[in-house]
Amino acid sequence: MIKKRILFGFLGVFALYLLYLLYIFVLSPKTNLQSVYLIPKDAVFVIESEKPVESWKKVSESNAWHHLQKNGYFAALTENIQKVDTIFNDRRRLFEFFDGRSLFISIHMVSKKDYGIFYVLDLKRIAKLKLLKTYLNTLLNEGYVLSKRNYHDHEILEIYDRKSKETMHLAFIKNQLVASYTHSLVEASIDQYQEPTLGRNLNFIEINQKVGYEDLFRLYLQYDYLDDYYKRFSNEPADWMDRVSENFEFSGFSFDLDKNSTITANGFTNISFANENYLEALQKSGTAKRSIPKIAPKRTALYISYGFDSFSEFYRNFELVQEASSSEEYESYKEGIEKVEKFLKIDVKENFVDWIGDEIALLQIQSDISKGKNDLALVLKTTDADEAKSNLDFVLKQIKKKTPVKFKAVSYKNHEINFLSIKGFFKILLGNRFKEFDKPYFTQIEDYVLFSNNPNTLKTIISNYVAKETLATSEDFIAFDKKFQEESSLFVYSNIPVLYDNMYSLADRATKTQLRKNKDFIICFPQVGFQLTPDENLFESTMVVNYQDVDEVKTNAQFKTIQVVNKVASTETEITDAIFILKPIYPTDLNAKSFLKRYSNGTTRFEVDLKDGLKNGRYEEYYANGEKKITGRFRKDAQVGTWRYYNRDGELLHKKRF
Numbered sequence: 178m179i180k181k182r183i184l185f186g187f188l189g190v191f192a193l194y195l196l197y198l199l200y201i202f203v204l205s206p207k208t209n210l211q212s213v214y215l216i217p218k219d220a221v222f223v224i225e226s227e228k229p230v231e232s233w234k235k236v237s238e239s240n241a242w243h244h245l246q247k248n249g250y251f252a253a254l255t256e257n258i259q260k261v262d263t264i265f266n267d268r269r270r271l272f273e274f275f276d277g278r279s280l281f282i283s284i285h286m287v288s289k290k291d292y293g294i295f296y297v298l299d300l301k302r303i304a305k306l307k308l309l310k311t312y313l314n315t316l317l318n319e320g321y322v323l324s325k326r327n328y329h330d331h332e333i334l335e336i337y338d339r340k341s342k343e344t345m346h347l348a349f350i351k352n353q354l355v356a357s358y359t360h361s362l363v364e365a366s367i368d369q370y371q372e373p374t375l376g377r378n379l380n381f382i383e384i385n386q387k388v389g390y391e392d393l394f395r396l397y398l399q400y401d402y403l404d405d406y407y408k409r410f411s412n413e414p415a416d417w418m419d420r421v422s423e424n425f426e427f428s429g430f431s432f433d434l435d436k437n438s439t440i441t442a443n444g445f446t447n448i449s450f451a452n453e454n455y456l457e458a459l460q461k462s463g464t465a466k467r468s469i470p471k472i473a474p475k476r477t478a479l480y481i482s483y484g485f486d487s488f489s490e491f492y493r494n495f496e497l498v499q500e501a502s503s504s505e506e507y508e509s510y511k512e513g514i515e516k517v518e519k520f521l522k523i524d525v526k527e528n529f530v531d532w533i534g535d536e537i538a539l540l541q542i543q544s545d546i547s548k549g550k551n552d553l554a555l556v557l558k559t560t561d562a563d564e565a566k567s568n569l570d571f572v573l574k575q576i577k578k579k580t581p582v583k584f585k586a587v588s589y590k591n592h593e594i595n596f597l598s599i600k601g602f603f604k605i606l607l608g609n610r611f612k613e614f615d616k617p618y619f620t621q622i623e624d625y626v627l628f629s630n631n632p633n634t635l636k637t638i639i640s641n642y643v644a645k646e647t648l649a650t651s652e653d654f655i656a657f658d659k660k661f662q663e664e665s666s667l668f669v670y671s672n673i674p675v676l677y678d679n680m681y682s683l684a685d686r687a688t689k690t691q692l693r694k695n696k697d698f699i700i701c702f703p704q705v706g707f708q709l710t711p712d713e714n715l716f717e718s719t720m721v722v723n724y725q726d727v728d729e730v731k732t733n734a735q736f737k738t739i740q741v742v743n744k745v746a747s748t749e750t751e752i753t754d755a756i757f758i759l760k761p762i763y764p765t766d767l768n769a770k771s772f773l774k775r776y777s778n779g780t781t782r783f784e785v786d787l788k789d790g791l792k793n794g795r796y797e798e799y800y801a802n803g804e805k806k807i808t809g810r811f812r813k814d815a816q817v818g819t820w821r822y823y824n825r826d827g828e829l830l831h832k833k834r835f
Contacts, residue, residue, distance in 0.1 A: 218374035229280035293359030438724035465535035470648035474641035488533035
């Protein structure tokens with residue numbers, strides 16, 4: 178009888194517990210809180226996943242992740258994530274129970290040079306089980322200490338790691354579990370959950386509703402705080418970063434990772450119409466197919482393409498947007514245009530705007546002519562090549578009439594290079610993005626007009642075009658470009674190894690040391706692309722990051738560093754006529770009267786007279802000690818007369834008549 182009573186009593190308690198569970202999971206009223214409401218308002222990045230365990234497993238097992246973990250700097254950046262990964266691996270079964278529940282991870286700047294990571298996990302109805310908090314003790318071994326404290330009527334659990342001497346802070350807020358190694362982020366979450374900021378931001382909501390849920394995870398960028406994050410890595414001011422922070426509101430991407438570790442992100446971006454005239458005009462002006470790769474060198478470091486239904490339509494929208502947003506700015510713009518038109522007696526719309534087609538682009542290239550320079554070119558696709566040439570010839574004629582500039586066109590591989598001496602013209606016409614092109618040289622290739630401050634940049638592009646070494650002939654670029662829509666408003670492509678070489682050549686000694694140390698972890702992503710396409714009042718956004726084994730990157734002709742082999746000078750016993758075969762020169766000023774090059778000690782290496790960018794007149798070459806080495810003369814870039822070669826003591830050793 179006693180045993181029966183005990184059994185019935187046990188069954189009664191068990192039944193009550195089942196009824197309790199039934200109430201908790203089925204019958205209790207839903208008072209769930211959205212995870213995003215708990216994210217502190219100053220998040221720079223927010224990562225969201227519906228299947229966090231499955232997603233993390235895929236990322237952490239990828240070749241790209243394993244390669245990057247070998248880099249100390251990247252490992253330090255992901256240290257907090259690695260701590261969570263360690264706990265995850267120790268208690269995998271428990272965490273797999275939580276898979277299928279929404280997880281948010283956000284990154285916040287907590288000081289000028291340090292950031293914190295914040296986690297929010299939606300526990301749904303199991304958050305109502307009081308046993309859940311108690312069960313945390315079973316997760317911890319003797320290496321951890323659990324303590325509790327109250328903050329604004331919420332209990333914060335603190336898990337202290339004896340080994341690392343760091344503390345993970347956790348709190349249960351309704352159905353959500355929040356956690357961070359930075360206590361201030363957990364406290365900020367508690368402070369704002371009843372009056373959320375980020376989760377109720379209309380710009381964020383707009384992006385959040387458009388981003389898909391079918392892929393690996395989603396990433397959101399809040400541009401207001403992106404410049405603060407950038408300052409963690411550099412104390413130098415960056416105008417481009419300030420413009421990004423001011424001109425964009427949010428981006429949201431749905432990420433996927435394929436078996437080759439190529440990262441593909443599709444999403445949307447909204448812009449700040451209060452600040453950005455250029456993007457607003459782009460958003461209203463349609464799209465275009467990209468065709469400038471036909472003439473862009475294969476080893477282009479950066480290709481930024483702007484596409485529209487027509488440039489005339491974009492230009493009209495650009496003017497309307499400027500007029501509507503800032504009458505003062507618009508009046509300044511109009512005054513600049515009118516000043517140029519009145520002085521040169523030209524019509525900017527007729528002589529420039531009307532012949533520009535549906536794409537313009539900026540190219541940063543790697544030049545084997547002007548090593549160590551930032552080789553930039555502006556490319557304008559034309560509606561009609563002959564019309565473009567006719568109008569540019571007219572403008573050049575007017576410049577010669579109205580200014581003292583006397584410049585004769587230079588021919589290079591059957592392409593004419595001219596000089597457009599209108600100071601600040603492209604800044605006036607196209608805005609600050611193009612202010613770099615001040616009194617540029619220009620040439621024409623097929624249906625494209627190219628401008629650059631350095632004529633050697635144009636020569637490099639011409640040489641690559643003639644040799645058929647362009648992006649359009651690159652199998653790597655063609656395959657990568659197919660991952661994007663054919664038409665876009667803005668398209669950015671970067672060949673990272675070539676961009677690395679360009680950055681390295683311009684860097685100071687300390688930066689070069691850091692770049693060398695981290696080279697393999699930079700160039701392992703050889704191609705990166707980004708695209709914006711109008712979608713109602715937003716931009717549909719796509720980003721692709723291509724991972725490749727670093728050894729394969731180094732052997733690929735499009736990506737590998739070009740090694741410069743220095744010729745060994747002939748000894749005095751081997752002197753032949755070959756001593757007078759000189760390297761070509763590439764003056765950056767085609768109006769200059771002479772060209773001079775120096776040794777590292779400052780003494781003259783050689784000097785030659787010039788006319789219209791060509792060698793014309795005396796040529797003198799010297800040894801590093803200042804003694805004369807070679808003398809001769811040029812006429813229209815050809816050697817003429819008697820050339821002489823001397824030894825270091827001034828003794829004549831060889832001569833030749835041309």
